[in-house]
Amino acid sequence: MSSQIIHERLASAIDQWVNKFPKGEQKSATLMALRLVQEEYRWLEQPHLDAVAEYLKLPKIDVYEVASFYSMYQHQPVGKHLVKVCTSLSCCLNGAYGVVEYLEGKLNIQCGQTTKDGRITLQETECLAACAGAPAICVDDKFYHENVTAQTIEKMIRPLIEEGA
Amino acid sequence: MSQLNQVCYRGIEREDSYTLAAYQAIGGYSAWRKILEEKTDRNQIIEVIKASGLKGRGGAGFSTGLKWSFVDKNNPKQKFLVCNSDEGEPGTCKDTLILSKNPHQLLEGMAICAYVMGATKAYNYMRGEFFLQYQRCEQALNDAISAGLLGKNCLGTGVDVEIFNILGAGSYIVGEETAMLESLEGKRAQPRYKPPFPAVSGLYGMPTIINNTETLASVPVILEKGAEWFAQLGTKGSGGTKIFCVSGHVNQPGVFEVPMGIAFSELLEMAGGVRKGRKLKAVIPGGTSMRILSANKTLSMRMDYEDIAKMGSALGSGGVIIMDDSTCMVQALCHMMRFYEEESCGQCTPCREGSGWVYKILKDMVSGKARPDAVEQLYTVAKKIEGRTICAFGEAISWPVTSFIDTFREEFDYIVANQGKSWVESQVAGAHARAFGWHAKDNRDAS
Numbered sequence: 210m211s212s213q214i215i216h217e218r219l220a221s222a223i224d225q226w227v228n229k230f231p232k233g234e235q236k237s238a239t240l241m242a243l244r245l246v247q248e249e250y251r252w253l254e255q256p257h258l259d260a261v262a263e264y265l266k267l268p269k270i271d272v273y274e275v276a277s278f279y280s281m282y283q284h285q286p287v288g289k290h291l292v293k294v295c296t297s298l299s300c301c302l303n304g305a306y307g308v309v310e311y312l313e314g315k316l317n318i319q320c321g322q323t324t325k326d327g328r329i330t331l332q333e334t335e336c337l338a339a340c341a342g343a344p345a346i347c348v349d350d351k352f353y354h355e356n357v358t359a360q361t362i363e364k365m366i367r368p369l370i371e372e373g374a
Numbered sequence: 375m376s377q378l379n380q381v382c383y384r385g386i387e388r389e390d391s392y393t394l395a396a397y398q399a400i401g402g403y404s405a406w407r408k409i410l411e412e413k414t415d416r417n418q419i420i421e422v423i424k425a426s427g428l429k430g431r432g433g434a435g436f437s438t439g440l441k442w443s444f445v446d447k448n449n450p451k452q453k454f455l456v457c458n459s460d461e462g463e464p465g466t467c468k469d470t471l472i473l474s475k476n477p478h479q480l481l482e483g484m485a486i487c488a489y490v491m492g493a494t495k496a497y498n499y500m501r502g503e504f505f506l507q508y509q510r511c512e513q514a515l516n517d518a519i520s521a522g523l524l525g526k527n528c529l530g531t532g533v534d535v536e537i538f539n540i541l542g543a544g545s546y547i548v549g550e551e552t553a554m555l556e557s558l559e560g561k562r563a564q565p566r567y568k569p570p571f572p573a574v575s576g577l578y579g580m581p582t583i584i585n586n587t588e589t590l591a592s593v594p595v596i597l598e599k600g601a602e603w604f605a606q607l608g609t610k611g612s613g614g615t616k617i618f619c620v621s622g623h624v625n626q627p628g629v630f631e632v633p634m635g636i637a638f639s640e641l642l643e644m645a646g647g648v649r650k651g652r653k654l655k656a657v658i659p660g661g662t663s664m665r666i667l668s669a670n671k672t673l674s675m676r677m678d679y680e681d682i683a684k685m686g687s688a689l690g691s692g693g694v695i696i697m698d699d700s701t702c703m704v705q706a707l708c709h710m711m712r713f714y715e716e717e718s719c720g721q722c723t724p725c726r727e728g729s730g731w732v733y734k735i736l737k738d739m740v741s742g743k744a745r746p747d748a749v750e751q752l753y754t755v756a757k758k759i760e761g762r763t764i765c766a767f768g769e770a771i772s773w774p775v776t777s778f779i780d781t782f783r784e785e786f787d788y789i790v791a792n793q794g795k796s797w798v799e800s801q802v803a804g805a806h807a808r809a810f811g812w813h814a815k816d817n818r819d820a821s
Binding site: 229230231234236237238239240241243244271274275278279280281282296297298299301302303304305306307308311335336337338339340341342343344347350351352353 | 452461462463464465466467469470495497501502503504505506538540541542543544545546557558559560561562563578619620621622623627628629658662693695697701706709710712713716717719809810811812813
């Protein structure tokens with residue numbers, strides 16, 4: 210049931226987004242509702258999507274359509290942290306694939322995979338609008354790291370690995 | 375040297391530039407206050423914006439004043455303003471700085487535009503990753519509301535302008551204006567057929583104007599200092615300033631707000647010039663959706679709408695990507711087209727299927743598995759997408775592919791004839807490692 214997935218705190222966070230749109234246009238809050246649910250449960254499974262549909266009083270298909278379109282939604286299990294390396298042109302011209310390779314070696318996984326301890330998932334991403342700071346990495350879809358070098362990557366990764374569970 | 379940061383980046387050198395106090399200290403919100411006090415005639419504001427020569431800074435370059443005039447302000451329907459802060463065109467990183475360092479100027483520009491078109495609600499749609507920028511904009515919005523400048527009954531004048539900051543969820547095509555409306559309605563970001571144009575039927579079917587962040591953030595300064603002042607910063611057809619994001623193979627990549635019409639060579643110099651030890655080979659002047667230019671075309675080029683068009687490309691979003699002589703153009707194009715294949719919304723067959731074929735042929739070329747006629751095939755597929763899609767994404771595939779081949783044909787022929795060996799590699803040993811390698815950041819040395 211939606212109330213188990215969308216508990217009180219989550220519901221009030223979603224409501225804040227519903228209230229940004231005109232009355233009766235709660236469908237507009239679908240994108241953020243999915244994001245908030247994903248932040249809580251890390252990735253989206255069908256019950257999550259159905260709960261969002263029920264909560265926003267929408268046909269399930271409306272939510273499935275949105276969930277399958279936008280790239281920030283994760284549909285497979287991912288780690289506690291997402292490390293996304295930009296591989297658009299400006300970053301490529303500054304060694305983005307070297308960055309990917311370095312992280313693959315460092316984390317002992319292939320791009321797209323999650324570390325054994327479930328802490329970090331490594332992914333490629335499209336242009337992050339940080340081209341003047343290439344190569345760029347975005348952590349947890351929020352925190353940018355620009356002009357990355359082996360040293361700054363070490364510094365960026367350490368807290369992700371070591372922080373308390 | 376051209377003067378930097380006179381319009382959208384005005385004042386951002388201050389540590390606290392994003393605060394209401396800092397913004398008001400440099401004259402912020404004075405244009406908005408004046409409008410509210412004097413109840414300025416809307417048409418008068420439109421005329422000022424028209425006279426300033428301000429054009430849409432998101433890529434299309436359409437006259438902002440003219441766009442504003444398309445909405446019938448007497449239409450009793452709810453009207454909406456949407457600010458396009460989705461910034462996703464590869465090579466472009468300018469709006470992010472407006473959002474994080476000068477959010478009040480954007481809010482003031484939005485308020486003015488909303489007033490002109492008679493919209494009481496406005497949305498600032500930021501890309502999903504702009505979380506910190508979003509927080510800055512929320513803080514700015516709350517402070518402006520507390521000061522009575524925004525929200526309901528602004529400064530007690532009875533004018534309502536409610537602004538809402540919105541976050542996306544990862545999609546390049548959201549940057550297309552009608553796709554953004556779909557996304558705001560909580561749907562897949564698939565561009566709409568036009569007409570009807572958003573000015574007639576936009577968000578929730580209501581009259582809507584969509585402007586880019588840089589466009590709207592320019593407005594307060596234009597009204598403060600006058601259309602004449604702004605227009606004269608630039609050139610005849612390209613008034614004002616433009617933010618250029620210079621990235622790729624340069625010593626000091628960066629974001630520069632400069633007068634329109636600045637020489638390309640001066641802009642390149644501002645970015646520290648081409649990486650140590652290398653020569654300029656090619657430039658994409660306006661984000662990767664625009665046509666590529668060989669170095670010789672850029673020698674005397676001026677950075678404005680007209681001159682870049684004369685050279686065969688477009689100013690686009692101002693994302694200037696520099697490539698040096700170690701760059702294999704086939705590999706560069708392959709990297710670019712991975713993006714377009716990924717981001718095609720899938721609505722129109724020529725784009726959905728074409729983007730996949732373009733990327734596949736390029737991958738085959740790079741891995742040495744391409745058919746002998748692959749270059750022709752690639753060109754034909756790309757050419758056939760152009761003009762056959764609902765939105766300009768079709769051109770964003772077609773233009774780069776055809777211009778890369780037109781300009782660097784020998785590299786494409788060579789890689790097909792030599793099973794994936796790059797022409798550049800045959801000329802410059804270790805070229806791939808230099809062009810796409812990860813170099814020490816302190817000197818960006820690629821010699």
